Amino acid sequence: MKISISKIIIFSFTIFLLLVFWQGLKKDNNYDTENLIGSRISSFQLIEINNNDQYISEEDLKKNKFTLINFFASWCAPCRTEHKYLLNLSNKNKKIKIIGINFKDKKKNAINFLNELGNPYNFVGKDINGKISILFGIYGIPESILVDSDLTVIKKIVGPIDKVQYNEILELVQ
Amino acid sequence: MKISFFLLVVYALITTKTYSSESQNRLLEVYKNLRCLVCQGQSIADSNSDFAATIKLVVEDQFKEGKTEDEIYKFLMNKYGEWIVYQPTFNKNNFLLWVLPYAVLIFGGFIIFLVVRKTKRNKVN
Numbered sequence: 001m002k003i004s005i006s007k008i009i010i011f012s013f014t015i016f017l018l019l020v021f022w023q024g025l026k027k028d029n030n031y032d033t034e035n036l037i038g039s040r041i042s043s044f045q046l047i048e049i050n051n052n053d054q055y056i057s058e059e060d061l062k063k064n065k066f067t068l069i070n071f072f073a074s075w076c077a078p079c080r081t082e083h084k085y086l087l088n089l090s091n092k093n094k095k096i097k098i099i100g101i102n103f104k105d106k107k108k109n110a111i112n113f114l115n116e117l118g119n120p121y122n123f124v125g126k127d128i129n130g131k132i133s134i135l136f137g138i139y140g141i142p143e144s145i146l147v148d149s150d151l152t153v154i155k156k157i158v159g160p161i162d163k164v165q166y167n168e169i170l171e172l173v174q
Numbered sequence: 175m176k177i178s179f180f181l182l183v184v185y186a187l188i189t190t191k192t193y194s195s196e197s198q199n200r201l202l203e204v205y206k207n208l209r210c211l212v213c214q215g216q217s218i219a220d221s222n223s224d225f226a227a228t229i230k231l232v233v234e235d236q237f238k239e240g241k242t243e244d245e246i247y248k249f250l251m252n253k254y255g256e257w258i259v260y261q262p263t264f265n266k267n268n269f270l271l272w273v274l275p276y277a278v279l280i281f282g283g284f285i286i287f288l289v290v291r292k293t294k295r296n297k298v299n
Contacts, residue, residue, distance in 0.1 A: 031211055035255045042253075104224065130228035131235070137253035139211045139225050 033137045033156055040151045041069075042135045046125030049102055049110060056099070056123055062149055064097040066173045069145045070121070071138055073105040074113035079142045082160035083117045089166070090120035095173050096146075100124040103133055103141050146172060197237065204233055204243055207260050208250065217260065 041058060048054040061067045070086060072079040090098055100121035102110045107126070114124070127133055136145055137156075146155040146169060154172055157165050205219035212225045218233075229250070236246050250258050264272055 031257055033254060036253070039252075129231055130224070131232055134228060134232045134250075134253060139254070 032158055033139070036137050036145075036153050036156055039153055041145070041147055041153060044132055044135050046099070046101065046123070046127075046132060049107060049124045049126045056125065058151055061097075061099070061147060061151060065149055066096045066154075067147050068096055068098045068169065069101060069136065069147065070098060071101045071103045071127070071133060071136070071141045071143045072113075073103045073141055074109035075105065076103075076141050078160040079113075080117065082142055082144075082162070083120070085161045085163075085166040086120035087118050089169065090122075093170065093173060096169070097122045101132060102126050103138075104128065104130050200243070201230075201234060201237060204237075204246060205230060207247070208233075209258050209260055211254060211258065 144157040208218040210216045210221040210226045213221045218226045
């Protein structure tokens with residue numbers, strides 16, 4: 001039986017295309033910044049929300065065993081839902097320090113937000129124009145980043161912290 | 175004296191404007207090659223989202239610091255992965271995309287060459 005070369009080529013090409021499409025369908029196309037896990041955070045300088053002379057940098061985070069960096073804003077509704085978990089973390093676990101970064105917000109509104117819901121943060125800094133958020137690979141808030149004393153990202157949470165993620169954080173810092 | 179001062183001012187204004195438009199063009203080129211991660215199918219240049227506005231600020235800052243376009247892309251890829259740039263770099267995951275068009279072109283040329291040669295031979299015979 002004679003099989004022509006063109007038929008073999010067409011058959012191979014069809015199989016190749018099917019394989020490519022199959023691989024493409026299997027791939028998760030939802031964007032996330034999971035790639036940051038395991039990397040070190042950039043140098044930064046974060047000015048305190050109430051006092052322009054007071055600031056922290058990455059060097060200060062090295063003193064903490066674990067630091068949770070949380071981006072929040074008073075205008076962000078999901079930030080309200082995750083706030084109770086941040087308060088729990090702050091009250092129940094002494095190994096973890098929480099840094100709040102107030103994102104593109106008015107100072108007065110941010111302070112009212114913390115007065116109303118409670119302040120879980122060891123330091124509240126301001127990111128008025130959002131430039132600091134880019135250093136942390138943030139693309140929407142709330143987002144939280146858990147780093148160890150080497151400044152290595154060990155967990156990144158996009159969206160509000162829920163019960164499952166709260167428990168995961170507790171496990172990681174044990 | 176007055177005329178030379180006037181000419182100097184005019185020259186300064188013209189050169190500043192040219193420089194500014196050149197920088198704006200370079201910035202626009204960078205924005206066009208950056209994907210807005212929170213928008214559907216829009217580049218940073220097209221988008222008015224909060225995220226795009228912040229990226230524009232950061233890119234502008236880095237330009238002012240004297241960083242090259244490649245350095246800016248590298249910085250952003252480091253933070254957001256390769257997805258943020260429209261033009262991906264050559265790597266093992268996408269080498270087929272880069273190589274396949276050339277391979278198909280060469281293969282197609284070869285097939286055409288064979289067909290033409292066969293047709294010529296048939297005509298001679």
